[in-house]
Amino acid sequence: MKYRIIELSVLIIAVISVYAGLSYARQAAGGQTIQKGGLVADVRAKKIGDIVTILINENARASNNNATQTNKQNQLEATGDFGNSFLNNLSGGVSAQTQNQYRGSGQVSTSGTFTMQITASIIKVKEDGNFIIRGSREVETNGEKVVTVVEGVIRPGDISRDNTISSSKIADARIFHQGTGVSTQAHRPGLFTRILNWIF
Structure with a gap:
């Protein structure tokens, strides 16, 4: 019984860790998207015809x-x-x-x-x-x-x-x-x- 409780606890901790990792990855990806969006928003003229x-x-x-x-x-x-x-x-x-x-x-x-x-x-x-x-x-x-x-x-x-x-x-x-x-x-x-x- 003890072993089952320990295994269940480890499984829960692993799931929480994976979820936390995915959330961090999403936030990081969102930050990169915002940064890229900032670069795209710079529409200053730079070539003939602009x-x-x-x-x-x-x-x-x-x-x-x-x-x-x-x-x-x-x-x-x-x-x-x-x-x-x-x-x-x-x-x-x-x-x-x-x-x-x-x-x-x-x-x-x-x-x-x-x-x-x-x-x-x-x-x-x-x-x-x-x-x-x-x-x-x-x-x-x-x-x-x-x-x-x-x-x-x-x-x-x-x-x-x-x-x-x-x-x-x-x-x-x-x-x-x-x-x-x-x-x-x-x-x-x-x-x-x-x-x-x-x-x-």
């Missing part, structure tokens, strides 16, 4: 003034015998004069802090390991379309773990706007004016 988000925060002040003035004057004079035409009754012959004048102006001014996000792509990896990037964004408001373009060179180490980088860390940075809309059209003569200028 995308990085540019956080633009610049103090900008810009002014654009457009002014156009055109003058066109034509004069026609004719004298001679016009037969029985009513033109022959005009003293001094026939004269005609046309004058066209057009003035147009447009003004766009911006000042203050320029803040936005632009997604850019790595278009080249330099020999020193730095990245050449380029990105653009098009915004249209109140009939004015503005395309914002960002170009420059960034260091891989300046890219944060969430795959973003501040515009202040872009070397040889070019941040500019290309706009079309109301202001651009303001200094262009209308269709009727252009037709008259073409005729005369």
Whole structure:
């Protein structure tokens, strides 16, 4: 009877040990999975075609003034015998004069802090390991379309773990706007004016 009790006790201890070992192995495996997951979560751009988000925060002040003035004057004079035409009754012959004048102006001014996000792509990896990037964004408001373009060179180490980088860390940075809309059209003569200028 004693031997059976001892054997049963040993068996129970063995089962408990095996269970404890399996639990530890599972925890260890889970820890490795988390570690691997952490490595996978690092999605920083590192090769051509990868995308990085540019956080633009610049103090900008810009002014654009457009002014156009055109003058066109034509004069026609004719004298001679016009037969029985009513033109022959005009003293001094026939004269005609046309004058066209057009003035147009447009003004766009911006000042203050320029803040936005632009997604850019790595278009080249330099020999020193730095990245050449380029990105653009098009915004249209109140009939004015503005395309914002960002170009420059960034260091891989300046890219944060969430795959973003501040515009202040872009070397040889070019941040500019290309706009079309109301202001651009303001200094262009209308269709009727252009037709008259073409005729005369």
